[in-house]
Amino acid sequence: MRDSNHRRVANVGAIQGETSVANSLIEARRELSLANRIVANEGVIDAFGHVSMRHPDNPRRYLLSRSRAPELVAPEDFIEYGLDSQPVREPSVTQYSERVIHGEIYKARPEVMSVCHHHCAAFMPLLATGTDYVPVFHLGAIGGIKPPFWDQHDEFGDTNMLVCKLEEGASLARALGPHWMVLMKRHGVTVACTSVRDCVFRSVYSARNAEYQVQALAIGGAIASLSPGETQLASQIVATTTGLTRSWEYWSMRVAKAGGAAAKPANKPAKPVRATSKPTSKPKRAPKARRR
Amino acid sequence: MRDSNHRRVANVGAIQGETSVANSLIEARRELSLANRIVANEGVIDAFGHVSMRHPDNPRRYLLSRSRAPELVAPEDFIEYGLDSQPVREPSVTQYSERVIHGEIYKARPEVMSVCHHHCAAFMPLLATGTDYVPVFHLGAIGGIKPPFWDQHDEFGDTNMLVCKLEEGASLARALGPHWMVLMKRHGVTVACTSVRDCVFRSVYSARNAEYQVQALAIGGAIASLSPGETQLASQIVATTTGLTRSWEYWSMRVAKAGGAAAKPANKPAKPVRATSKPTSKPKRAPKARRR
Amino acid sequence: MRDSNHRRVANVGAIQGETSVANSLIEARRELSLANRIVANEGVIDAFGHVSMRHPDNPRRYLLSRSRAPELVAPEDFIEYGLDSQPVREPSVTQYSERVIHGEIYKARPEVMSVCHHHCAAFMPLLATGTDYVPVFHLGAIGGIKPPFWDQHDEFGDTNMLVCKLEEGASLARALGPHWMVLMKRHGVTVACTSVRDCVFRSVYSARNAEYQVQALAIGGAIASLSPGETQLASQIVATTTGLTRSWEYWSMRVAKAGGAAAKPANKPAKPVRATSKPTSKPKRAPKARRR
Amino acid sequence: MRDSNHRRVANVGAIQGETSVANSLIEARRELSLANRIVANEGVIDAFGHVSMRHPDNPRRYLLSRSRAPELVAPEDFIEYGLDSQPVREPSVTQYSERVIHGEIYKARPEVMSVCHHHCAAFMPLLATGTDYVPVFHLGAIGGIKPPFWDQHDEFGDTNMLVCKLEEGASLARALGPHWMVLMKRHGVTVACTSVRDCVFRSVYSARNAEYQVQALAIGGAIASLSPGETQLASQIVATTTGLTRSWEYWSMRVAKAGGAAAKPANKPAKPVRATSKPTSKPKRAPKARRR
Numbered sequence A, B, C, D: 001m002r003d004s005n006h007r008r009v010a011n012v013g014a015i016q017g018e019t020s021v022a023n024s025l026i027e028a029r030r031e032l033s034l035a036n037r038i039v040a041n042e043g044v045i046d047a048f049g050h051v052s053m054r055h056p057d058n059p060r061r062y063l064l065s066r067s068r069a070p071e072l073v074a075p076e077d078f079i080e081y082g083l084d085s086q087p088v089r090e091p092s093v094t095q096y097s098e099r100v101i102h103g104e105i106y107k108a109r110p111e112v113m114s115v116c117h118h119h120c121a122a123f124m125p126l127l128a129t130g131t132d133y134v135p136v137f138h139l140g141a142i143g144g145i146k147p148p149f150w151d152q153h154d155e156f157g158d159t160n161m162l163v164c165k166l167e168e169g170a171s172l173a174r175a176l177g178p179h180w181m182v183l184m185k186r187h188g189v190t191v192a193c194t195s196v197r198d199c200v201f202r203s204v205y206s207a208r209n210a211e212y213q214v215q216a217l218a219i220g221g222a223i224a225s226l227s228p229g230e231t232q233l234a235s236q237i238v239a240t241t242t243g244l245t246r247s248w249e250y251w252s253m254r255v256a257k258a259g260g261a262a263a264k265p266a267n268k269p270a271k272p273v274r275a276t277s278k279p280t281s282k283p284k285r286a287p288k289a290r291r292r
Helices: A005-041 A100-108 A121-129 A138-143 A152-156 A166-176 A196-218 A228-234 A243-257 B005-041 B100-108 B121-129 B138-143 B152-156 B166-176 B196-218 B228-234 B243-257 C005-041 C100-108 C121-129 C138-143 C152-156 C166-176 C196-218 C228-234 C243-257 D005-041 D100-108 D121-129 D138-143 D152-156 D166-176 D196-218 D228-234 D243-257
Strands: A050-054 A061-065 A078-082 A114-118 A181-184 A188-193 B050-055 B058-065 B078-082 B114-118 B181-184 B188-193 C050-055 C058-065 C078-082 C114-118 C181-184 C188-193 D050-055 D058-065 D078-082 D114-118 D181-184 D188-193
Touching (some): A005 A050, A005 A061, A005 A078, A005 A243, A050 A196, A061 A100, A078 A100, A100 A114, A121 A181, A121 A196, A121 D196, A138 A196, A138 A228, A152 A166, A166 A181, A166 A188, A188 A196, A196 A243, A196 B121, A196 B196, A196 D196, B005 B050, B005 B078, B005 B114, B005 B196, B005 B243, B050 B100, B058 B100, B078 B100, B100 B114, B100 B166, B100 B188, B114 B196, B121 B181, B121 B188, B121 B196, B138 B196, B138 B228, B152 B166, B196 B243, B196 C121, B196 C196, C005 C050, C005 C058, C005 C078, C005 C114, C005 C196, C005 C243, C058 C100, C078 C100, C100 C114, C100 C166, C100 C188, C114 C196, C121 C181, C138 C196, C138 C228, C152 C166, C166 C181, C166 C188, C188 C196, C196 D121, C196 D196, D050 D196, D058 D100, D078 D100, D100 D114, D100 D166, D100 D188, D114 D196, D121 D181, D121 D196, D138 D196, D138 D228, D152 D166, D166 D181, D166 D188
Antiparallel strands (some): A050 A061, A050 A114, A061 A078, A114 A188, A181 A188, B050 B058, B050 B114, B114 B188, B181 B188, C050 C058, C050 C114, C058 C078, C114 C188, D050 D058, D050 D114, D181 D188
8 A cells, every 4th residue: 555556556456357367266166056056957967976167267277066966066165176186275075086087087188178977867778788879869969979988897897986096087088088978888977068058068968868869769760860960060059059048048047946046047158268268467376265 | 189089089099909909919929928938847848949929910920039948938038020030120139040940831831820849858769760650649639640750951961950041941841731740850840730829739749649659669569549530530629628728727827836937827818810810900100019 | 593492403403414514515525626636746637637526415416627627626616417427507617528437437336436537648658559457566456457448439430539428438437347447548547436535546556557567568578467366455455554544645745745735635534425325314405515 | 959969960960861862862763754755755755665763772673654655754753663563652643564574674684774665666667577686887786786586475475465464574584685675576675774874875876776777678788787896896885985975965955945854954864873782771761752
């Protein structure tokens, strides 16, 4: 306060910058919390499974809830992890054991901004029989044609099936390769995306497609999949139409109706997050609001 | 006010006429909004799909919601379109991309007053395998015996599967032909009807029938369809019994219970709409309430 | 009032008798209303289908709601019918078209006190394929082993499939014969019972059994039905255990939770109704409360 | 009060001990009530089926609700039974008829602290066809590989299928043997566990696994079960991760949302119960709160 006018202006700017970063993080946490609640409310996840996001201001970190059923996850439940899936600060709460799924994918794929791991019922018949996923309608194109399978037993033998070790996560990330969905045989599914909302969209509509495909298989007819060209074009629907905005509003309202959302749904997506986003001006002394 | 008695009476008449037209439109919008919410609440539609109606006062126009999940559609969300599927006034809100489905059917079929396009889960196994729909109980007769299939790929090759171009909509309308339901392979279903309530009834009960048929196929027995004569007679149930009134009251109350209806359900259908309805007395200067 | 003491006492007695009859009827209407709401809430019935009861004071009459979805039926919605399925008084409201199903069964089977007609989804795969119902668990025994099938087409050729004519109802009642459930091919199910609560129990648990049987058929294994001896013994569970009381409390609370019950569930069944119950003392001038 | 200081201290100690025992029992009843509501709310149990626990202070006794649908069971509904399945005090309320299922398992297996008997829909296709249960994902490991089948008919011929006699319960307990789940052909399932929360977890996730397995069988592919090693390791997840705490919080909140929980969910499990827990200091004159 006793400083020169110049310094004071600079200070105000710094504070505003920090505030803006903090606000963006608050918004990101709110959106990620809602994302968790949506996938739960839409039946993709029950007590197990989780949606994470890359940290909006630091691509070497990601946010994942403390050990809690996604339907209950609140904005303040997120823990900040390094890409080694170790918490930046040792939390006083319990953690998910399968967080390496997230960390290893963020490490291997810089363009991935959000990851969802789940055991959705719709997929289980495919995962139990090793049946390939194919898109049977346009919205299912988001899962790709025959996305890769991964079986933990192949590389690690008998385990408790949880993906807890760094090498297990790394193996899964290798299986994912350049794809956006990997099927974990006799376990579940992991979906990677370029934003939190895309991640929810891909998780929900690949699950719907799996449900329809399983029922189609049950009636025994030959399944007419989308062609590679159709799959490629239809997988862009989320980016080229108003469908994602429409879905997000719909899902948010359904969460609210189900009594699960304290906060009203955000009108627009949280600040776009890029792996190449420039570092904040004060990386060493991050504003308080960024941690808890 | 300073005019002759005669003129004032005439004026009052004109105002009353306009008011009555406006009221009928308000009622129509309310009914169409409820129709959208019902098909959503009954599981026929999720975030994608829509119910439209031909404009009650102008058969060359139709009403379709702005881009919004049907469960959330309110009476003020409808945009007025010409049969070329262009908005009469450029709206400030986003629009559905597949509106040509509606426009081209209204263009081709003057007796069609309402159209529903959806991707109901119950139909997807049939659409994924190209299995014909057959009525397996009386209420399913409303879908006809083996209604036509349409596959966008046949005429247009690889697309993103959305029916967005006029020629795509026209192709679909040709496939529909004189029928009331057309199955869109690897995509969804489009239903045409002579009123909004009929459209909801046909959409819901054809979906129920599809669900039962798929389960019957899954147990492998030979399906005993209704005969052509039975199908013809049973498809009239909606017109000849109290079933439609009963269903509408039931579905409206379910929407209300689910917390989705702001307005209380109308006691009677909105003013019957005919393609041949005489034009309003003042087509050039439509009352304000008709647009927004 | 000016009469002798003796006469006044007699009068009071007459009034009390009438009141008691009226109370029993009020209770019966309340129970029948709840029965309709329960079968709807348990997914046995949607907008179509109905539960009736024989009139508690007159075995030549029965009570059936006006044309209304069962989930909405209130105690005052019941119309009194003769066994010819004609209303005792011409009602000012619309009526169900399939009431002869009820009337003809009450005519043919004096011990039947309640009838439910429905198109429950669980049964449709059996009805669409003509697959026999068999009990696959103890509570399914209530439907019997391979209850009779009836197909309206056999006797009446092409119809709209609704059972509206007396001869159609009589044909169905003949198919039912001494059984308690008849499967109406490509249409639905009719269940007969000795009380309203039994009727709900039989409707719900035969539907659960059908659901399980259909899923068992879908996985292709040989179905191990209950033996005839087990079926006979297990079908008595409802009469010999506390299961019916427990179910009724459970279903009533579920209706209440779903926001569907204005009245609190009755603690005990309505006055037992027997076809042989002695006529009321004043059959000619039934108390007002009995009609509406 | 007029006694020596020493005696008074001793008295206070005794009172505190009693209170603590009583509190532990109150907590146990609350947890067992919630357990019943959870399995109901998660669709494992409807009006029939029950969850019991061994008495926290007396391994020769167990607690089981009076005859009531589990979704409605309150802490004060539990009756205290001896291992002969006779009530310690004759209750004024009706009792479940199948309580010997619980008593005979507690008698045969001292380490079993909680038992759940149910007829969950997910299992019925397996039970109707005698198809072996296999774990198709890690959480299904809790049911074991091919747990034993029991058919009441084998030993007892035609019955009403209810397990009501001591010898029927003992036969079932023998079939269970050292396993944690026994499949009752053409009837239901019984699950044994080392705590109430484990029992809920095992009941819910074995049911989910059965659902997935049945759907996998319906699409006809060869099922890839967990290996014996994986099954062994994955069945420990509940004991070695935060999954049980997470699930319990999730299920409790779902019960609360469904309007079924008067009490707020306990933050921690009720006092661990061991068959070897030392008897209370005053077995002869149990504190009032322990009985009702």
